[in-house]
Amino acid sequence: MSDLLITGAVVWNDREAGDPREPRPGEPADLLIQGGVITQFGRVDAPPGIRHIDADGLSLLPGFVDLHTHLREPGREDTETIASGSAAAAAGGFTAVLAMANTSPVTDTAEAAELLYDRGRTVGLVDVIPVGAVTKGLGGEELAELGLMARSRARVRLFSDDGLCVQDARVMRRALEYLKPFDGVISQHAQDASLAGAGACCHEGEISGRLGLPGWPGVAESVIVARDVHLARHTDSRVHIAHVSSAESVEIIRWAKDRGIKVTAEVTPHHLALGTELVASYDPTFKVNPPLRPSEDQEALRNALADGTIDAVATDHAPHARHDKEHAFEAAAFGMLGLETAFSVVHDMMVKTGRMTMIHLTRRMSRNPARIAGLDGHGRGIGVGRPANLVLVDPQRVVTVDRAASNSLSRNNPWHGLSFKGAVHATILRGEVTAIDGKVQHP
Numbered sequence: 189m190s191d192l193l194i195t196g197a198v199v200w201n202d203r204e205a206g207d208p209r210e211p212r213p214g215e216p217a218d219l220l221i222q223g224g225v226i227t228q229f230g231r232v233d234a235p236p237g238i239r240h241i242d243a244d245g246l247s248l249l250p251g252f253v254d255l256h257t258h259l260r261e262p263g264r265e266d267t268e269t270i271a272s273g274s275a276a277a278a279a280g281g282f283t284a285v286l287a288m289a290n291t292s293p294v295t296d297t298a299e300a301a302e303l304l305y306d307r308g309r310t311v312g313l314v315d316v317i318p319v320g321a322v323t324k325g326l327g328g329e330e331l332a333e334l335g336l337m338a339r340s341r342a343r344v345r346l347f348s349d350d351g352l353c354v355q356d357a358r359v360m361r362r363a364l365e366y367l368k369p370f371d372g373v374i375s376q377h378a379q380d381a382s383l384a385g386a387g388a389c390c391h392e393g394e395i396s397g398r399l400g401l402p403g404w405p406g407v408a409e410s411v412i413v414a415r416d417v418h419l420a421r422h423t424d425s426r427v428h429i430a431h432v433s434s435a436e437s438v439e440i441i442r443w444a445k446d447r448g449i450k451v452t453a454e455v456t457p458h459h460l461a462l463g464t465e466l467v468a469s470y471d472p473t474f475k476v477n478p479p480l481r482p483s484e485d486q487e488a489l490r491n492a493l494a495d496g497t498i499d500a501v502a503t504d505h506a507p508h509a510r511h512d513k514e515h516a517f518e519a520a521a522f523g524m525l526g527l528e529t530a531f532s533v534v535h536d537m538m539v540k541t542g543r544m545t546m547i548h549l550t551r552r553m554s555r556n557p558a559r560i561a562g563l564d565g566h567g568r569g570i571g572v573g574r575p576a577n578l579v580l581v582d583p584q585r586v587v588t589v590d591r592a593a594s595n596s597l598s599r600n601n602p603w604h605g606l607s608f609k610g611a612v613h614a615t616i617l618r619g620e621v622t623a624i625d626g627k628v629q630h631p
C-alpha cells in the first residue's frame with residue numbers, strides 16, 4: 189500500500205463526528221496517509237519519495253456514500269457492471285455505494301449479497317455494499333433471508349425492494365419487526381400502486397394534462413410515507429424513505445421526526461434541481477420514478493435538505509440501454525444517471541447559493557448516509573487513526589457535463605450540456621487514489 193501526502197487542502201472536518209483536537213473546519217492543513225490510515229495532520233514534513241498531491245485551493249472532505257445506486261450486475265451487464273459503476277462512483281467522489289437489489293437474479297440471499305460484496309472488493313475502486321431485498325424476488329409477499337444476509341460477510345443492514353414499493357402493510361410490519369434486533373433499516377420506494385396506475389409516466393398535473401400523458405400525484409408517495417412512519421412507530425424499528433419527491437412527504441417526515449419516530453430520508457440531485465416542465469420536451473431522459481415534480485415540491489425538498497429533515501443526498505443512479513430508453517415517452521424505461529454529477533449539482537444548487545455550508549454537504553453526502561447504512565469506515569470526521577476514505581474537491585472549478593465522457597456504460601444523463609460550479613478532483617479509498625478528474629486510477 190503506497191503512502192500519500194496531501195498538502196494545503198482546506199479540511200472540512202465535521203467536529204461533531206470527529207475529535208476536537210483535529211484541525212478546525214475550513215482551515216488548510218497537510219495530511220499524511222500511511223498504510224491506508226491517516227497518521228498525521230497539520231504541518232507535515234514529507235518523508236522522502238512519498239506520493240504528493242498539492243491541494244492548494246482544494247477542499248478535503250470525507251468520501252461520499254451513496255445510499256442508492258443501481259449497478260445492474262448480475263443481469264444487465266450491457267448497461268452497467270460492478271466495474272463500470274464503481275468507476276463512475278469513484279469519479280464522482282464516492283468511497284462507498286449501496287447497490288440496490290433489483291438485479292437479475294435479485295439480491296435476496298446471503299450468497300448473492302456476498303458475491304456482490306466480493307466482486308466490489310476485487311474491482312477495488314469503491315466499497316460496494318449490497319442492499320438486500322425485503323421480499324423474495326421482489327415479489328412483495330414472502331420475506332427474503334433478511335437475517336442470513338445481515339449475518340453474512342456482506343453485513344447487509346439496508347433492505348429494499350426498490351423499483352417496487354412494499355405494498356402490503358402486514359409484510360412491511362413483519363420485515364420491520366424482523367430487522368430490529370440487528371439494527372437493519374428498510375429503504376422504502378414509497379408509491380401506492382393503485383394511485384400510480386399502469387402506464388403512468390410522469391407527475392400528474394397541468395403539464396401531463398396538456399401533453400396527454402398519464403401521471404401520478406405526490407399523494408401516491410405520501411400515503412405510503414404516512415403509513416410507514418406509523419409502522420416504524422408501532423414496531424419501534426427504522427424506516428428510510430428513498431428518493432423523496434413531494435412536499436407532503438416532507439411534512440410527514442418532519443412530523444414523525446418531531447415525535448422521535450425512527451425515520452430517515454434521502455433526496456436525489458434530480459428531484460432537487462429538475463422540474464416537471466422538462467417532460468414537455470417528450471425526452472425520455474427526463475422520465476424517472478418518482479417523477480420530476482413542480483417547483484413547489486422542489487423548493488420544499490431544498491429546504492428540507494438544508495434544515496436536516498431530509499438526512500441524505502442519494503443518487504438513484506439508474507443506467508439504461510439506449511434501446512430501453514429511446515422510445516415514446518410512455519414506453520421508455522424509468523431512471524437517470526447520477527453518480528458522476530451528484531457533488532457538482534448539490535454544491536452548485538445548495539452551497540454556492542448559501543443554502544448550506546460545506547459541512548452540511550459533508551453530513552448529507554457522507555456522515556448521514558454512512559450512519560443510516562451502518563458503515564464504520566466511512567463518513568467519519570477526518571482524523572488521525574481513521575481510514576483514509578476521502579475526496580478532494582475544487583469549489584471554484586466549473587464543470588460542463590458531457591454524457592459521452594462518462595465512466596458509466598449508459599448515456600441516460602439528464603445533465604448533459606449543463607454547467608455547475610464545483611468539481612470532484614480526486615477520490616481516495618483507504619489511501620489509494622481511485623480517480624483523478626474523472627479518470628479512474630487502477631492500482
Ligand SMILES: NC(=O)N[C@@H](CC(=O)O)C(=O)O
Binds near residue numbers: 258350377507522
Ligand atoms: N428510479 C428509477 O426511475 N428507476 C430505478 C428504480 C427505482 O429507483 O425505483 C431503476 O432501477 O431503473
Ligand SMILES: [Zn+2]
Binds near residue numbers: 350377477478
Ligand atoms: Zn425507487
Ligand SMILES: [Zn+2]
Binds near residue numbers: 256258350351504
Ligand atoms: Zn432506485
